[in-house]
Amino acid sequence: MNAISAFSQSQISKILEARHHDPFEILGRHKMGKDDVICVFQPRAKKVTLEGGHAMQRYHKTDLFLWRGDGKTLPRPYTITWVDDTGNHHQRVDPYCFGPQLSDFDMHLFAEGTHLHAYRFLGANPKTVDGVDGVLFATWAPNAQRISVVGEFNDWDGRCHPMRVRGGSGIWELFLPGVNEGAHYKLEIRDQHDHLHLKADPYGRAFELRPSTASRITADSRYQWNDANWQQHQQQLDWLHAPLSIYELHPGSWQRDDDGGFLDYRTLAHRLVGHVRHLGFTHIQLLPVTEHPLDASWGYQTTGYFAPTSRFGSPDDFRYFVDHCHQHGIGVLMDWVPAHFPKDAHGLARFDGSALYEHEDPRKGEHQDWGTLIYNYGRNEVKSF
Structure with missing residues (x-):
């Protein structure tokens, strides 16, 4: 009995056509009698070898490779080496040799609409699994037929890294070893009508500078805060009876640099704090700095709720802005x-080919004056978002 007989032709076809909702049924490591079967799908590969020098056999003329x-003789996890069609060599730990990573408890709270920090398990979160560093990708898209992580690390090819769906939760996940901080990525979603959608991560914590729209992987922040005195003062403050005076501004138009460009978060902090202190204000209120595609919206049409806009710098640059304000006695609102939210194709609109975050009925789901979509807060998962 050869290795391919462990799988049905229907399962194999779904992998080859990038339609499988649970690629782990085929890809990765499986038991077959006393032997193990390893199945790898590697587009554009000329040759694939398992750790230890085990050559994998190509299935017919496809990009599916098998070993039995x-x-x-193989470690857990194991490494794959391959030569692509241009002769370049690559090596990675097989992402399909890892088990599910998301906890049932997190998924339960999310479905219940009571998860208070869903961004900590959804999105792209650096993680170490079985001693291997990588990134755990996860998203909610219950009506998708297939979802893949695409990015610079796989030439934006949706066939390379399809995700697994976690039962009836509508949540998809995949742990990708070796993906580094700063890499750009999106989610390629095949809907129930076989249409493909290329979406930014709803839980992304950093994005490309517009007009580009990819999400960007960020590690846990290593920023060193210096606002301990401010935090201590806030704990002791009788805020109900303390004076409050707020200076509101749009960071993109309050001032510009000598060339007419935006000030970055750090420069803005230094110019702004002295000004508002001189005028006697206690707080700064920023118009939205969440990521948004259109400058003219002043941030009021958001596509990235968990990321400070890259127009003005990095997430750590924004942390510096807040920190600098606090160190000089200025609160930030x-x-x-x-x-x-806007209808941009890379955003939340019809995220999995259906009205997911918005109402299906346009009388409820569309803001006619702004040409935007309205959140469907009747869905628990939208509440958790």
Whole structure:
């Protein structure tokens, strides 16, 4: 009995056509009698070898490669080496040799609409699994037929890294070893009508500078805060009876640099703090600095709620802005826009080919004056978002 007989032709076809909702049924490591079967799908590969020098056999003329043998000769997890069609060599730990990573408890709270920090398990979160560093990608898209992580690390090819769906939760996940901080990525979604959608991560914590729209992987922040005195003062402050005076501004138009460009967060902090202190204000209120595609919206049409806009710098640059204000006794308030979101193709609109974050009925789901969509807060998962 050869290795391919462990799988049905229907399962194999779904992998080859990038339609499988659970690629782990085929890809990765499987038991076959006393042997192990390893299945790898590697587009544009000329040759694939398993750790230990085990050559994998191509299935017919496809990009599916198989090996059958004594699993004790392979470590857990194992590494794959391949030569692409241009002769370049590549090596990675097989992402399909890892088990599910998301906890049932997190998914339960999310479905219940009571998860208070869903961004910590959805989105792209650096993680170490079985001693291997990588990134855990996860998203909610219950009506998708297939979702893949695409990015610079796989030439934006949706066939390379399809995700697994977690039962009836509508949540998809994939742990990708070796993906580094700063890499750009999106989610390629095949809907129930076989249409493909290329979406930014709803839980992305950094994005490309517009007009580009990819999400960007960020590691846990290493920023060193210096506002301990401010935090201690806030704990002791009788805020109900303390004076409050707020200076509101749009960071993109308050001042510009000598060339007419935007000030970055750090420069803005240094110019702004002295000004508002001189005028006697206690707080700064920023118009929305969440990521948004259109300058003219002043941030009120958000596509990235978990990321400070890259127009003015990095997430750590924004942390510096807040820190600098606190060190000089100035509080920071931020506008936040949960009322509506834009229809941009890379955003939340019909995220999985259906009205997911918005109402299906346009009388409820569309803001006619702004040409934007309205959140469907009747869905628990939208509440958790």
